[in-house]
Amino acid sequence: MPIPTSHTAIATTSLRTLSAITVPTPIPSATEILIHVLWTASTPLDLHQNDSGLLVKYPHILGDGIAGTVVSIGENVQRVEVGDTVFGFSWLKQEGKAHQEFAVVEEWMVGVIPEGFSMQQAVTLPNNFVTVFHTLTADLGFETPWPKPENFVPQNEQDLILVWGGASSVGQYAIQILRYYGYGKIIAVASARHHEILRSYGATYTLDYNDTDIEAQIQTLGEVKFVMDCIGSATGSVLPISKVVKAGAKVAILLPVIVRDSGEDVQPVYGMDVENVDGVSWEEGVEVRGVRTHFYHHNEFFKEHLQPDIMPAMLKEGIVEPNKQKIIEGSTLLERAEKAMGALRRKEARGERLVWRVADE
The missing domain is CATH 3.90.180.10 (Medium-chain alcohol dehydrogenases, catalytic domain)
Incomplete structure (x- = not known):
């Protein structure tokens, strides 16, 4: 042309x-x-x-x-x-x-x-597929080798992983990619209407954020070791997550933190400091990180292979949809x-x- x-x-x-x-x-x-x-x-x-x-x-x-x-x-x-x-x-x-x-x-x-x-x-796929790989490796320390070795078993296979915002684009890809790598205990928090598809993607447990006892429900499943907050809402996700994680947990929050949502006549307010969100108190020993996907290419292997090779292959092979x-x-x-x-x-x-x-x- x-x-x-x-x-x-x-x-x-x-x-x-x-x-x-x-x-x-x-x-x-x-x-x-x-x-x-x-x-x-x-x-x-x-x-x-x-x-x-x-x-x-x-x-x-x-x-x-x-x-x-x-x-x-x-x-x-x-x-x-x-x-x-x-x-x-x-x-x-x-x-x-x-x-x-x-x-x-x-x-x-x-x-x-x-x-x-x-x-x-x-x-x-692209922006949120990349976000998942970057978050899992750079912020949560997970293993995501490519090509995946035969009989690969991840070190944290049986640790509880909480994906808050499981029905978001990032959340959907996170659950599918975690399942592919063998992480076997995934809690997906999302509206109930999405639970069936999230279970088909690999979620072990599905909980509804609208439930008033959502924090208690999470705690009954055991100690959450890893969290991926795909929403980043100060009151809607960061606050309840802070109430359920204990020392030793790793929490990755997609930036920016939404203090006040944008609306037709509402000016939004955002924050970039995940450790100091108003009204949120983290237990000592919890590692909290803000996700910065735009730095993913600092991982030389991901720079050369994540979008050119891994992303098309995972789509073609049905690993993600x-x-x-x-x-x-x-x-x-x-x-x-x-x-x-x-x-x-x-x-x-x-x-x-x-x-x-x-x-x-």
Whole structure:
């Protein structure tokens, strides 16, 4: 296809304001690829950045989940070819962000979509798939070898692992990946309507966060050794988790901590210090960490293999399955982006991803 010299991108240009801006279409360097971005999936980070200006310098192009077609490659690119359909988690620079018609990314930031999967399905994986692997290894210290050795048994096979927000995209992938590696005692906390599918993914126990005695229910199952908080709500998840974990437990909380949710007429409040959340007291000896997925590539093995090799293989082999999708419709790119942002504020996606078309093929 002809590659234009400029294209349209969706940026947050001031608090709670999205705009369609025109940006230059970059030329890939030796190790980069240029993607015609066709589909993306919205994330809570899009909402945090648009509604609070979190880590933003205006204008700031949004989106980090990409699915599209490779239209140009650098001279040293080895894994993909022009014409390949790829999916990936891209965040390093504005030219690589997902909510624009063309994005240039490093080759290691994408994988080729396996046959039999649509871009809409594939784009539900990258950011949260990467988040799971980074959290399990860097923050919780789990073993996730690839390829997995035959008869592999993890050291913490029988330790209780609490996944709070099991029906979230991160939670769903966490449960499936933990099951694959043989972690056998997973507590998934989610709304009751999601319990059946979470058990099919590998959850040993399913509990409803709406229950007033949720903390007591967790404690009856035994001592929780590891926690993955996929929600990061100060009162909704961090507080109850702090009441059930004891000295020696490891807790990983997805950042930012949500002190006050964004709403149609409500300004959000976020925090980045997981150890000092107002109203929350951690027992001495509990290790609490804030998850920083954007540093996952500091693990050299993950940088080279997590998105190019492991992610497509796990999808192809059925180790993980794509999240369900809620397709956002609209006549223009800006309209679709605005509708997706509104759906995030209203929490319309329950157990599914907000997926929408960026550019036409």
